[in-house]
Amino acid sequence: MQTFHPRHFAIVPAAGSGSRMGAARPKQYLPLLGRPLIHHALATLCAAPAIERVFVVLSVDDAEWARHDWSGLGSKLVPLFCGGATRADSVLGGLRAIAGEAAQSDWVLVHDAARPCLAPWHIDKLVRELAQDEVGGLLAVPVADTLKRADEHRHVAETVPRDSLWQAQTPQMFRYVMLRRALETASEVTDEASAIEMAGLRPRLVQGDATNLKVTYPLDLHLAEWILQHRRG
Numbered sequence: 001m002q003t004f005h006p007r008h009f010a011i012v013p014a015a016g017s018g019s020r021m022g023a024a025r026p027k028q029y030l031p032l033l034g035r036p037l038i039h040h041a042l043a044t045l046c047a048a049p050a051i052e053r054v055f056v057v058l059s060v061d062d063a064e065w066a067r068h069d070w071s072g073l074g075s076k077l078v079p080l081f082c083g084g085a086t087r088a089d090s091v092l093g094g095l096r097a098i099a100g101e102a103a104q105s106d107w108v109l110v111h112d113a114a115r116p117c118l119a120p121w122h123i124d125k126l127v128r129e130l131a132q133d134e135v136g137g138l139l140a141v142p143v144a145d146t147l148k149r150a151d152e153h154r155h156v157a158e159t160v161p162r163d164s165l166w167q168a169q170t171p172q173m174f175r176y177v178m179l180r181r182a183l184e185t186a187s188e189v190t191d192e193a194s195a196i197e198m199a200g201l202r203p204r205l206v207q208g209d210a211t212n213l214k215v216t217y218p219l220d221l222h223l224a225e226w227i228l229q230h231r232r233g
């Protein structure tokens with residue numbers, strides 16, 4: 001009997017402006033250890049044996065991609081100039097652009113360009129733990145701090161129980177057709193899992209770790225640099 005093995009594709013949304021970083025150019029192109037920030041996550045994804053192809057979603061008028069040499073990352077890497085106004089629009093644009101290549105039940109791993117410390121073991125764990133899952137899921141870490149909800153004067157209104165609260169990271173891994181349909185109907189979501197939840201499904205939480213941080217503010221660049229410099233293996 002012939003068995004069908006789903007393939008794994010990566011989509012890397014990289015069409016944001018980095019407004020909270022406040023730099024002169026989008027944060028994905030800021031230098032980090034001598035490379036554009038986005039290079040680090042792309043290198044890890046392109047080197048992952050499980051991943052067939054890595055699609056980078058850039059803004060339609062991105063002028064910076066072509067100024068860098070990506071040839072060292074090999075033939076898996078494909079730029080797509082179809083970013084949208086929001087992260088969700090960019091991911092959906094990428095999914096539509098690869099319609100000819102991805103089969104309905106192939107897996108898609110969506111990973112922020114702004115998370116440069118993605119490691120091979122993050123990808124391996126996600127792919128392994130979700131291999132038999134009906135829905136898919138995401139890397140995440142349990143909340144470690146005590147949580148406060150603020151009132152309008154920035155006084156503590158209440159302490160929020162943190163049991164069962166997790167911080168969502170990327171990659172987030174779902175079947176191609178399920179994710180595309182979910183994003184086509186979802187509104188105002190900040191991650192793929194939210195769109196899947198709105199479709200009535202329950203993504204699985206796969207425990208990651210704090211090193212896979214998102215570079216949002218200037219301090220995060222220093223943290224990312226330190227993590228990459230001190231990483232072993």
Ligand SMILES: Nc1ccn([C@@H]2O[C@H](COP(=O)(O)OP(=O)(O)OP(=O)(O)O)[C@@H](O)[C@H]2O)c(=O)n1
Nearest residue numbers: 013014015016017018019020085086090113114
């Ligand atoms: N219209 C958008 C907005 C965001 N992103 C991407 O989504 C990821 C996570 O978003 P975020 O960290 O919020 O990036 P920015 O939108 O660039 O940052 P900011 O919100 O500070 O402007 C980033 O890799 C970013 O490039 C995207 O592809 N298209």
Ligand SMILES: C[C@](O)(CO)[C@H](O)COP(=O)(O)O
Nearest residue numbers: 087112168169170190191214
């Ligand atoms: C997808 C994400 O990285 C999960 O933490 C996040 O939601 C995207 O970041 P944003 O700052 O909300 O755009």
